[in-house]
Amino acid sequence: MLKPITSLIAREQFPLLASNHELHYLDSAATTPQPDVVLAAQAEFVRTSYGPVHRSVYDVGVAATNAYEGARHTVAQFLGARDDEIIFTKNATEALNLAAWIEAGRLEAGDEILISGAEHHSNLLPWQRVACRRGIVMKWIEVKDGALDMADYQQKVTAKTKLVAITAASNVLGSITPLAQVVAIAHQVGARVIVDAAQSVARLPNSPALCEADYIAFSGHKMYGPTGIGVLRAKQNILAHAEPLHVGGGMVAKTPRQAAMWLDGPARFEGGTPPVVEAIGLAAAISFVQEVGLATIHMHEQSLNAYAFKKMSELPGIRFVGTTDMNSRVGIMAWQTIVDDQPIHSHDVATIANTCGAAIRAGHHCAEPLLTALGLTDVARASWGVYTTSQDVDGLIQALAGVYSTFALPIKKGATVPSL
Numbered sequence: 001m002l003k004p005i006t007s008l009i010a011r012e013q014f015p016l017l018a019s020n021h022e023l024h025y026l027d028s029a030a031t032t033p034q035p036d037v038v039l040a041a042q043a044e045f046v047r048t049s050y051g052p053v054h055r056s057v058y059d060v061g062v063a064a065t066n067a068y069e070g071a072r073h074t075v076a077q078f079l080g081a082r083d084d085e086i087i088f089t090k091n092a093t094e095a096l097n098l099a100a101w102i103e104a105g106r107l108e109a110g111d112e113i114l115i116s117g118a119e120h121h122s123n124l125l126p127w128q129r130v131a132c133r134r135g136i137v138m139k140w141i142e143v144k145d146g147a148l149d150m151a152d153y154q155q156k157v158t159a160k161t162k163l164v165a166i167t168a169a170s171n172v173l174g175s176i177t178p179l180a181q182v183v184a185i186a187h188q189v190g191a192r193v194i195v196d197a198a199q200s201v202a203r204l205p206n207s208p209a210l211c212e213a214d215y216i217a218f219s220g221h222k223m224y225g226p227t228g229i230g231v232l233r234a235k236q237n238i239l240a241h242a243e244p245l246h247v248g249g250g251m252v253a254k255t256p257r258q259a260a261m262w263l264d265g266p267a268r269f270e271g272g273t274p275p276v277v278e279a280i281g282l283a284a285a286i287s288f289v290q291e292v293g294l295a296t297i298h299m300h301e302q303s304l305n306a307y308a309f310k311k312m313s314e315l316p317g318i319r320f321v322g323t324t325d326m327n328s329r330v331g332i333m334a335w336q337t338i339v340d341d342q343p344i345h346s347h348d349v350a351t352i353a354n355t356c357g358a359a360i361r362a363g364h365h366c367a368e369p370l371l372t373a374l375g376l377t378d379v380a381r382a383s384w385g386v387y388t389t390s391q392d393v394d395g396l397i398q399a400l401a402g403v404y405s406t407f408a409l410p411i412k413k414g415a416t417v418p419s420l
């Protein structure tokens with residue numbers, strides 16, 4: 001008999017969950033509902049200090065600027081970085097595109113980018129484009145047994161490697177990248193490292209290795225913050241010489257008719273009116289996860305992983321994707337649902353799950369190269385958050401039982417399929 005697992009933070013503190021009592025929300029890897037404290041921080045700012053930032057001398061404009069820069073400081077402290085290394089973007093995707101734009105100005109034909117086979121398209125397509133346009137060679141670090149193949153990585157890093165693009169935690173496999181080794185190996189050959197922290201930032205304590213990476217990208221909406229805000233942390237020595245991607249209002253020192261001169265610091269990369277309310281929300285979300293404790297969140301997710309693995313293994317045909325080692329996973333689980341040796345399409349699984357109140361994700365999860373390498377086209381995925389309980393996982397098990405009964409297979413215990 002498995003012990004029940006309670007939530008770290010009561011679902012009543014999340015208005016979305018409080019107003020959807022029956023919902024088993026199991027798609028936190030896609031986006032996380034916002035808690036009251038995060039919503040309240042944004043509402044308070046809008047009520048009391050809303051104004052255009054970096055443009056006004058009147059009081060609320062100054063208050064808005066201070067709040068926005070205060071949010072930047074919170075992000076910097078969270079990452080162990082300097083304030084002037086934090087650029088606010090729309091999301092992780094925009095942050096990664098900005099990094100690729102900056103790197104495109106440095107990389108030369110024949111240089112090599114090493115990229116892992118587990119990347120989300122957001123940390124792949126920007127590099128594909130740079131490679132295509134600049135004659136740069138892309139090399140792949142393979143995935144083995146559900147994790148990064150470190151031997152393959154070690155072998156492929158050469159003096160030609162100028163950049164290593166790596167996810168801190170895979171949005172399909174749930175695997176945790178050994179960042180300390182990855183960063184150290186890359187830096188030995190003088191390569192820069194870009195870490196896609198979209199799936200780790202609200203699930204794992206920030207390691208010194210993360211801070212040592214040259215770039216870090218993540219989104220607010222996957223860490224209990226609002227949509228419309230993301231972060232690119234880039235080291236000062238990079239930003240000092242980098243060209244902005246978005247040019248326009250608020251990022252120039254001087255604008256003669258022919259060629260403008262850029263401001264120094266993050267403002268150079270934040271052309272136009274920035275997402276101020278969202279930045280305030282992100283800072284509140286950071287305080288929220290820090291208060292809950294990232295180590296506590298990680299342990300909670302591991303308990304839920306163990307619970308789900310056990311329960312799902314009792315179903316008659318779950319083929320797990322990724323490692324079964326709970327210690328090297330965040331709270332993300334993907335699987336195929338097998339009936340008569342055939343996988344049921346994950347969209348069918350998710351559709352039936354929805355009728356049972358379980359919100360799970362289906363498809364290729366914007367990680368097509370990974371799925372192709374695994375010989376798959378689609379998988380179902382469940383992912384946890386601070387509000388998730390073992391009751392939610394039980395909801396998933398009920399839903400999967402519904403899938404099997406829809407496909408007319410009696411549930412018998414213990415008939416598992418080897419994991420991929």
Ligand SMILES: Cc1ncc(COP(=O)(O)O)c(C=O)c1O
Nearest residue numbers: 091092093120122171198199219
């Ligand atoms: C690993 C990873 N990287 C990047 C992204 C892109 O995030 P966003 O859509 O917020 O830009 C996602 C989104 O699912 C992701 O899982």
